[in-house]
Amino acid sequence: MxxxxxxxxxxxxxxxxxxxxxxxxxxxxxxxxxxxxxxxxxxxxxxxxxxxxxxxxxxxxxxxxxxxxxxxxxxxxxxxxxxxxxxxxxxxxxxxxxxxxxxxxxxxxxxxxxxxxxxxxxxxxxxxxxxxxxxxxxxxxxxxxxxxxxxxxxRVADIPAPARAVILADVLGYYAQAADVPDFALRDDAGAELARYGTGGPVVSGSPADALAWLSGRSTGTGLRSTTGPLPVLPRWL
The missing domain is CATH 1.20.120.450 (dinb family like domain)
Known part of the structure; x- marks a missing residue:
């Protein structure tokens, strides 16, 4: 954590x-x-x-x-x-x-x-x-x-980048240890990998703000893209 x-x-x-x-x-x-x-x-x-x-x-x-x-x-x-x-x-x-x-x-x-x-x-x-x-x-x-x-x-997008980076790293760490997380990779808009869960699954990409909003349950995934269409279904965060 x-x-x-x-x-x-x-x-x-x-x-x-x-x-x-x-x-x-x-x-x-x-x-x-x-x-x-x-x-x-x-x-x-x-x-x-x-x-x-x-x-x-x-x-x-x-x-x-x-x-x-x-x-x-x-x-x-x-x-x-x-x-x-x-x-x-x-x-x-x-x-x-x-x-x-x-x-x-x-x-x-x-x-x-x-x-x-x-x-x-x-x-x-x-x-x-x-x-x-x-x-x-x-x-x-x-x-x-x-x-x-x-x-x-x-909005989540209004959180300044330094604070947002701290929170995003925390949320990503939570999912790394949580049960029932589906296989997928998360990338930012530039293609840099933010996290990978499992060994397969779709690639989800978008801005760090949109990723944090989705991962933390503050959005349904607006602004994010998945290589398989629908976004993975996440277990509840906290």
Whole structure:
């Protein structure tokens, strides 16, 4: 699974993703946040509450790394889901303030994490063993893709290339380890191979943005081409 080093450049990508999200939230009304998001069964309020509550959850993993005391993100999925539901119906002002304050606190935490802690072994909610360097990837990924999910005009194609490359590498790595992935190769518009799954199957090609939108379930494959016509059917990502 993708990890990125704890450098000023990485911290800058994290801060920029949060700033882009918060800029997109300016002017939202209570009616806006109660409207449906692009995720089934969720309003924009659910998405915003998830992003706000995810920050302290990821900080618990950083506490694990710095203390050596196992500190999971959440006790279980039911607890996570209940926390999101409980906070999703607040006012737009309260939700946006929560996202802003928790993002700032998370940014400070990662920038001040002791150097040895970055090499510790932790286990995120998704189950993989990793170092806290993966936490940076998770947070950038969630900020960017959930910004898209808010359906406020921000698209996968709007994600800046450095952040998009991090997220795409993470998603491609997920499918490399997932079950029931059909055989196919993925290439960019210039013909460079981005990934290959199995030993045969069609070649799917298109822009990295269109590939990420498809792989992450944010599109049905608009902009992509397959040598056999229909695109392969992917298992669900996360």
């Amino acid at each position: 993708k990890e990125i080093p704890p450098t000023p450049e990485s911290f800058g990508e994290l801060a920029a993703a949060a700033d882009r999200l918060l800029s997109g939230l300016a002017g939202l009304t209570d009616a806006d946040v109660s409207a449906p998001a692009r995720l089934p069964g969720w309003t924009r309020g659910h998405v915003l509450c998830h992003l706000a509550r995810q920050a302290p959850a990821l900080e618990r993993l950083l506490t694990w790394a710095s203390t050596g005391v196992e500190t999971p993100q959440y006790p279980d999925r039911a607890t996570r889901d209940a926390e999101i539901e409980a906070g999703a119906h607040r006012s737009a002002a309260a939700l946006i303030a929560d996202v802003r304050e928790t993002a700032a606190h998370f940014q400070h935490t990662v920038e001040t994490l002791p150097e040895p802690a970055w090499q510790a072994t932790i286990r995120p909610f998704t189950g993989e063993l990793c170092t806290p360097q993966r936490v940076l990837v998770i947070r950038i990924r969630e900020l960017e893709l959930h910004h898209v999910d808010l359906d406020l005009g921000y």
